[in-house]
Amino acid sequence: MTEKKLRFPEKNAWEISLRVRYSETDQMGIVYHANYLPWFEMGRTEFCRQLGISYREWEERGVLLPCVEAHCRYKRPARYDDLLVVRTVIRELKRCSVTFGYNVFREEILLTEGYTKHAFTDPQGKLLSRPEPFYGMLERRMISSESE
Amino acid sequence: MTEKKLRFPEKNAWEISLRVRYSETDQMGIVYHANYLPWFEMGRTEFCRQLGISYREWEERGVLLPCVEAHCRYKRPARYDDLLVVRTVIRELKRCSVTFGYNVFREEILLTEGYTKHAFTDPQGKLLSRPEPFYGMLERRMISSESE
Amino acid sequence: MTEKKLRFPEKNAWEISLRVRYSETDQMGIVYHANYLPWFEMGRTEFCRQLGISYREWEERGVLLPCVEAHCRYKRPARYDDLLVVRTVIRELKRCSVTFGYNVFREEILLTEGYTKHAFTDPQGKLLSRPEPFYGMLERRMISSESE
Amino acid sequence: MTEKKLRFPEKNAWEISLRVRYSETDQMGIVYHANYLPWFEMGRTEFCRQLGISYREWEERGVLLPCVEAHCRYKRPARYDDLLVVRTVIRELKRCSVTFGYNVFREEILLTEGYTKHAFTDPQGKLLSRPEPFYGMLERRMISSESE
Numbered sequence: 001m002t003e004k005k006l007r008f009p010e011k012n013a014w015e016i017s018l019r020v021r022y023s024e025t026d027q028m029g030i031v032y033h034a035n036y037l038p039w040f041e042m043g044r045t046e047f048c049r050q051l052g053i054s055y056r057e058w059e060e061r062g063v064l065l066p067c068v069e070a071h072c073r074y075k076r077p078a079r080y081d082d083l084l085v086v087r088t089v090i091r092e093l094k095r096c097s098v099t100f101g102y103n104v105f106r107e108e109i110l111l112t113e114g115y116t117k118h119a120f121t122d123p124q125g126k127l128l129s130r131p132e133p134f135y136g137m138l139e140r141r142m143i144s145s146e147s148e
Numbered sequence: 149m150t151e152k153k154l155r156f157p158e159k160n161a162w163e164i165s166l167r168v169r170y171s172e173t174d175q176m177g178i179v180y181h182a183n184y185l186p187w188f189e190m191g192r193t194e195f196c197r198q199l200g201i202s203y204r205e206w207e208e209r210g211v212l213l214p215c216v217e218a219h220c221r222y223k224r225p226a227r228y229d230d231l232l233v234v235r236t237v238i239r240e241l242k243r244c245s246v247t248f249g250y251n252v253f254r255e256e257i258l259l260t261e262g263y264t265k266h267a268f269t270d271p272q273g274k275l276l277s278r279p280e281p282f283y284g285m286l287e288r289r290m291i292s293s294e295s296e
Numbered sequence: 297m298t299e300k301k302l303r304f305p306e307k308n309a310w311e312i313s314l315r316v317r318y319s320e321t322d323q324m325g326i327v328y329h330a331n332y333l334p335w336f337e338m339g340r341t342e343f344c345r346q347l348g349i350s351y352r353e354w355e356e357r358g359v360l361l362p363c364v365e366a367h368c369r370y371k372r373p374a375r376y377d378d379l380l381v382v383r384t385v386i387r388e389l390k391r392c393s394v395t396f397g398y399n400v401f402r403e404e405i406l407l408t409e410g411y412t413k414h415a416f417t418d419p420q421g422k423l424l425s426r427p428e429p430f431y432g433m434l435e436r437r438m439i440s441s442e443s444e
Numbered sequence: 445m446t447e448k449k450l451r452f453p454e455k456n457a458w459e460i461s462l463r464v465r466y467s468e469t470d471q472m473g474i475v476y477h478a479n480y481l482p483w484f485e486m487g488r489t490e491f492c493r494q495l496g497i498s499y500r501e502w503e504e505r506g507v508l509l510p511c512v513e514a515h516c517r518y519k520r521p522a523r524y525d526d527l528l529v530v531r532t533v534i535r536e537l538k539r540c541s542v543t544f545g546y547n548v549f550r551e552e553i554l555l556t557e558g559y560t561k562h563a564f565t566d567p568q569g570k571l572l573s574r575p576e577p578f579y580g581m582l583e584r585r586m587i588s589s590e591s592e
Binding site (some may be wrong): 028033038064070072073 | 472474476481482505511512515518533560569
Binding site for chain 2 (some may be wrong): 023026028
């Protein structure tokens with residue numbers, strides 16, 4: 001975590017909180033592992049809104065972010081009714097893709113970490129190169145993070 | 149059940165089988181109640197295919213079936229790895245809607261029964277009246293069921 | 297709605313808000329109909345917490361609420377990123393079951409209404425009759441609602 | 445793929461087929477990325493059954509396989525009503541964990557590849573070392589794969 005925290009200082013991360021739903025548990029009595037991915041999605045939805053344009057509006061303006069890669073490491077289980085925090089950062093920005101990183105905490109304990117990589121495409125699935133104004137928004141956030 | 153069986157004899161029903169996924173259980177150790185609705189959807193998808201036109205093709209031809217009502221009665225729990233049968237029938241056909249009925253069995257035991265009512269709409273959500281050739285297909289199935 | 301409002305005045309309802317997740321949409325561009333049931337579950341989870349004992353604690357003390365019936369009427373679609381309100385009331389309290397009613401709103405527009413009926417059982421699935429202190433909590437809420 | 449195919453020849457893989465559910469799509473008109481993980485789970489469930497003991501029985505005998513890591517690379521989208529094949533192999537077997545690899549195909553086209561790593565634990569979450577007879581079953585499959 002230390003290294004990551006240096007690269008993505010907290011002031012450049014964005015945090016949301018959520019309460020675990022009963023529907024998200026499985027018969028092991030813990031959250032089913034696939035259900036963290038929608039939480040990551042909630043994290044990046046709020047990250048985009050906070051940058052200035054909601055992801056709903058990205059799509060309305062013709063820029064989609066289909067997921068091309070996802071990774072998740074489960075360290076400790078989350079349980080029903082837990083109050084969790086999802087911390088989202090930009091990990092990498094390329095001409096045609098952006099990678100978000102996520103940490104899921106219960107109080108100060110790290111439960112899960114992961115990332116998702118998303119292509120920039122138009123509604124027909126064609127790759128877009130540096131789609132503005134979205135690309136610039138992400139880039140400014142990256143730069144402000146690195147210059148600290 | 150008796151009455152229903154009279155109105156919808158088995159030869160007019162359509163059966164599919166499925167195996168319960170781990171992801172469909174919750175911490176009670178049984179299938180979470182919302183997860184029966186996608187099984188109903190699987191039932192009517194195969195029901196439509198068997199009538200002659202897949203529901204995918206309905207949508208490609210501009211006829212959608214958004215759900216306007218759903219009901220489910222849970223009699224006995226389904227569990228992980230159970231092999232289940234979903235039996236689907238048409239319960240009611242109106243000018244602008246169709247209602248499907250469902251029974252979920254494990255071996256000969258009825259676990260769940262329910263129905264879903266769907267409007268006929270175009271892709272913009274506007275109601276369609278007796279959209280052909282779909283309406284005719286459903287109607288012929290209803291008539292063949294009643295004439296027995 | 298009018299009648300319901302008389303029977304369950306707003307001060308006896310409990311409201312939560314939630315934001316629609318991308319994962320909850322389907323290819324019709326609206327929320328998939330099964331995904332309202334977990335929202336109902338969130339509503340009754342917070343309803344129970346607000347009565348004084350979280351549902352997590354109900355289960356820890358050996359009282360479970362498996363769903364035995366669910367119903368949902370979809371009037372208008374919910375969409376990605378919508379900010380919704382779920383209003384939860386007790387509709388009926390019996391010796392061995394409780395029925396919760398739900399309304400889902402976007403701003404002042406009613407999108408969906410439904411109910412879920414739950415049995416009182418022990419962890420082995422055996423029915424429990426008026427399990428205390430939970431039953432009393434629910435009953436006091438019902439009485440305070442009716443006496444207005 | 446070539447290297448992987450050498451290490452895990454097809455005769456040591458196990459294939460299942462499935463039909464994409466409407467509930468598994470999102471408003472992009474493709475399968476939501478989290479929904480591949482339950483398909484992977486279906487793949488390893490059938491892989492275990494075919495080795496001789498169903499995973500349900502693993503749990504009944506006190507051996508659980510919580511997921512500790514998951515990875516997925518999405519190459520081409522899957523769509524509603526697609527008929528898919530999930531091919532499952534053991535990628536790595538350690539004293540306290542097993543890693544399964546997965547490929548998802550539509551006809552001969554590779555859509556997605558991924559892996560999930562699972563710890564061996566008891567019902568309380570304590571790590572188990574080489575739990576028999578399960579570990580031996582997995583090991584024999586690995587050896588038969590390598591000796592070819």
